[in-house]
Each structure stands twice: as structure tokens, then as C-alpha cells.
Amino acid sequence: MAPKLTEDEINDLLYYARTGDKEEFDILKNELCKRGNVSVVELVRAARDEQSGNGVLHMAAANGHHALLAELCKALSVPSPQNPTMLSILNSQNSAGNTALHWAALNGHLESVKVLLEQGSDPTITNQRGHDAVYEAELNDKKEVVEWVLKEGGEGLEEGVSGETGEGEAETDEEMGEDDNTAEDEQSKKIAEGMKQMGLEEGKGKS
Template sequence: MHATTPPPLTLDEIDDLLYFTRVNEGQDLQQSISELSQKYSCQPRNVLEACIDTETGNTVLHYCSANGFDALLQGLLAHLNSGEPNKAADGKTVGSLLFNVQNQQGNTPLHWAAYNGHLAVVKLLLAAGADMWIKNAAGHLAMFEAERADKNEVVQYLLEAGGRKVEQTGTEGQPSAEDEVDVQDGEANESNGFAVAGSSGDVDMGEAEPSG
């Protein structure tokens, strides 16, 4: 019988999984996931959910999203969407709560994908159940980090997705009144060609493009 809780991965095992993700070595990553799944008698999903860097709080989804590895992300999503569903903070049913894990700077995988302009990854994350209303340590939504980095396609997509969410009624996980104002202000600023996010209080997103 397979375990349903994240296994106690060693630091080396976590480092290996994160490394293979950063360098887009999909075959090595899948092999490691399979081997660890057998070692700990658990599902691949449990292995991925246990793989969180103890120093930075980053996950395989953070690095995959930061670098725009959409093909690799699809393989990871196949694992993470298996098994019993979970309910995210915004009320959505998601395959895994890993989609919304925040690192030490409060950034989710969606923040990094948005900041780096990876539209395909943004779409995959939202479709999987990523919560676009989570704010990082600087109080910024993913759409504002995208605007700060001049990733206009991502900004437009998130504004449209946010507008659709604001229009919904009678469901759990509605955006706050402040978030609704953010979206409305963002739509107005987008149409006028002005930047939405200022530089004051911004989280340093430099490590959103990990090397190696």
C-alpha cells in the first residue's frame, strides 16, 4: 500500500530533484522521481510535494516556472493531478497544494512565471488551480510582478483572468475588495499604457532566473 503523506526526503535527494528541474533534464528527473517513489513506497506526487528547499522554500514548480519549461511542467502536472483532490485557499479544487506554495519571499510558481513572461506556463498553472490572488512579501500579485517586468502578454492574460474571477458570484475564494480595485486599476492603467506596479517595496526577483 502506498503512503499518502510526503516522504522524508534527504537533503541530497531534494537537491537532485531541484537540480534536474533547473537544468531541464526531464528524463533524469522522472527517473529520480520513480526511484524515490519506490524507495519510500509512495506515489510520485508525494515525492514532489516533499521536495521543498529548506533554505529558500523553492519547489520543482518554482524552478520549472521561472525558466519557462512548459513541457517539463506538463509532466509534473500529470503526477500532481493524480490521487485525491485538495481544496486550495481560493476554493478551487486542485490536484496538489504544491501549486500555491510560497517561498521565503512569498513568491509562488505563478509569481515567477509571470515575472519572467512565460505565458504558456502561466496558463498551465492557472488551469491546474494556481491562485492568482496570492500576494508575495511585498504585497504584490503575480500580475503586478509581470507588469513590473514589462511582460505585457502575461499582464493582459492575468487581467482578463482576474476580471472573469471578479465577475463571479456565489462561490468560495472570491477576491477581496482590495483585489477587485487592483484589477480595475490595472485594466485602466493597461489601457492608458502606464505601469501598474511601482519599485517601492518590491521583492528582489533576481533569483527567479536560477543559473545552472
Template sequence: MVTAAASSSPSKPTINPPPPTLDEDTIDDLLYFCRTGELSDLKETISGLSKSLNRYSLEIPAAAVDPYSGNTCLHMAAANNHVEVVEYILSLEPPPLATPVVHPEVSSSNSTAALPTGITSDGTSITIPPPYLHTLLNFPNESGNTPLHWACLNGHIQAVKVLVKAGADPGVLNAAGHDCVYEAEVNDKSNVVEWVLNFAEGLESGVGVVGDEDGEKEQKDNSDVLRDEGSRHEEGKEEEEAEGAPSGIAIEKLDIADKEPTIR
């Protein structure tokens, strides 16, 4: 499992150009629609604000960040498995002059036509997203968790696939130093663990961030990160099976049928 020293204050990427300023009630409404899956209300609100503020449509959900938790619209939709909401947000038009500010290896063009792609073992095509969308896809909340962390730890496999296909980075670490596979595994979401590890085999490129001894940040290819993790995962399963123990991490089984999805 990929881990790093815990950070009390995860670094925040810069959204460029800066999104518009929304009032607290509007932010609450947008986050609520994404959390509850009210797609028609979300579409109507984003469309109205886009026109009244004269901003590109993707800039509206980009502006809806909870000031205390750092949760975004994608966090809310992914945590609650509202796949249609996730797909709608990902389909919105980004501003044309966005430039990469987090991962310099990503093209500065908003056109995805010539961007590199990868193919997962199940045939899923992965496209590196435009910089603006790339930032939103991998935006951490105050705990360092991205929308993909939340979808994984809740076992929402369809939301995971949509996010990864759009370019969400499985190698991003949260404040505890955990990647999304770790969060899925400790929450007993084996279907998510297996899919993401299989995805790694077809991943052409991507960036995971690992802290070194000096506290510096270095880039590491996602395929290496996740392939290494996959090897350890398989070795652990073989050792447990040889000992007659059930595969996977032993955790207490909880009845979560009527509980809210885990969000942090």
C-alpha cells in the same frame, strides 16, 4: 494593483498528508533537474523514489523543498520556462486521502470530474485542482512568491497558462504584498499582464488573501480582485495615452538576453 502590508515571514500552507523526508542530495537533484529542464532524469528519479519509498508520485516533488529559500520543483521549472516539466509534475498522482488545509472552499475529493470550472476569454478551461495539488501550485517560498509569481515576472506566458489552467491562484500575495500581475507589470511583461487580466473575466471563483487593519486574513474572490485591477490598469493606460506618454510602467530597459531568469 492588489497589495497588502509586507510580511517578513509568509505563512506556509500545510501539505497533508506530510510528504516523505528526502536527504539533501536527493532534494538538490530534483530541484536541479527542474531548473535545467532535464525531464527524463526527473521522471526516472521520481519513479524510483516513489517505488522505493512506497509513496504516491506527486509526494516526491512535494518533498523537494529547498530548506533555505523555500523553492520547490514547480518554482524552478516555472522560473525557467520548462513547460514540459511543469506539465509532468501536475500530471503526477496525488495521495487519495489529502484534505484541504488552506482553502476550505475547495472540495476534499481528489476527483476533478465534478469540480467547478471557469472559462477564460480565450477559451481556456480552468479547473479547481484537488487539495494536495492546489497546495503545491500555490506554495510560497521564503519571499512569499509562488511558482505563478515566478512565471509571470519572467514573462513565461506558456508556463503561466499551464499553471493557471491547473488552478494556480493569481490573487496570492507575496511578502511584499504583490500579486503576480504586479510582478509581471513592473518587469515589463505586458503579454502576461494582459492574459491574466483577460483570464479574470472568465474566472468563476478563487481566493486572494488581503490583510486587514487588524492583521487578520480575509478571503476575497479572485474575479473581483483581478477585475478591479484590470480597471485600474486600463484607466492608467488611457491617462498615459491622453498625455502622449507610452502605456505601461516606465522602467529602465535592461539587456537580459544572456541573464538567468529572475528568481527570489
């Protein structure tokens, strides 16, 4: 049974996940679960932006809030770790085909990447551009993430990293809510254009 959430309630959940305000997120989460007599799993599954397809895991991952991600994954692991419902939420794609793992990886949030992979996120899922999470990390020069995922993530990922890089396909931390001091040049303009196509500008948040 899906809880009936207003647009404002969904926006608030996404906002708190994006800013990493765990206390406010928990207060609202508990209030909504009690009101609708629903589980955290049902709430998280329902709390998605209708237009962008972004969920609370996308927002927390995009901004590196690994502690909140770990707490949510713990709640999702009922009745058992990596159950079908949990995996479907972890690997849900937004309107541009990006999972929470894509966002954590392309922003270089290694601890968030570790949480997501350990909890069952699929690193081989590709977005609408045909890129898996580790390839997005490589495009954004997040070497620490690339090296760790290739070492710990299993087989089948090297091919994604060796793919061709297309124009305007990388994203910047600035667009995803992180600080970025990159000079504004022609390449950054191309990146911004690519951003819009990938649907990643919705991940903006306060750093």
C-alpha cells in the same frame, strides 16, 4: 507519509526541474517513489529547499519549462483535478511569499502561466511585498502575460496591476536563469538589491 529525502536528492530534483531535464527528473522521481513507496504527490510536496522554500514547481516555472509543469500537474491531479492537496502544492509560497505563478509571470513565460492557471493556481496570492503574480509581470514589462491574465484570469486582478511601483521591486530574467542583455546602470543595481529581498536569486539556472 512524507518521503525521507537527503539534501542531495532534493537538490537534484530541484536542479533537473530548473534546467528542464525531464528525462533525468523522471528517472530520479521514479527511483525515489519506488524506494520510499510514496506517490509523486508526496514526493513533490517534500522536495523543497529548506532555506528558500522553493519547490520543483517554482524551479520549472521560473525557467519556462511548461511541459514539465504540465506533467507534474497531471500527477498532482490524482485522485481528482484541483484536489485540496494539489492546490496547496500549486499555491505554496517560498520564504519571500512567491508562488510558482509569480516566477512564471515575472519572467514572461506565458505558456507556464497558462498551465498553472488552468490547473488551479491562485492569481490573487500576494508575496511579502504585497504583489500578486500579474503585478510582478507588469513590473518586469511582460505585457503578453499581463494582457492574457487580465483577459482570462477573472475579476479582481486589475487592482493589483494599478498599484504603486516601489524602488527595486522588479526582477530580471538574467537573475532567474534566462538570458538578459540589459545594460548595467543604476536601475539594474536597484533591481538586484530588490531581488535579494524577494528571495528570487535562488531561481538561477542554466538557460
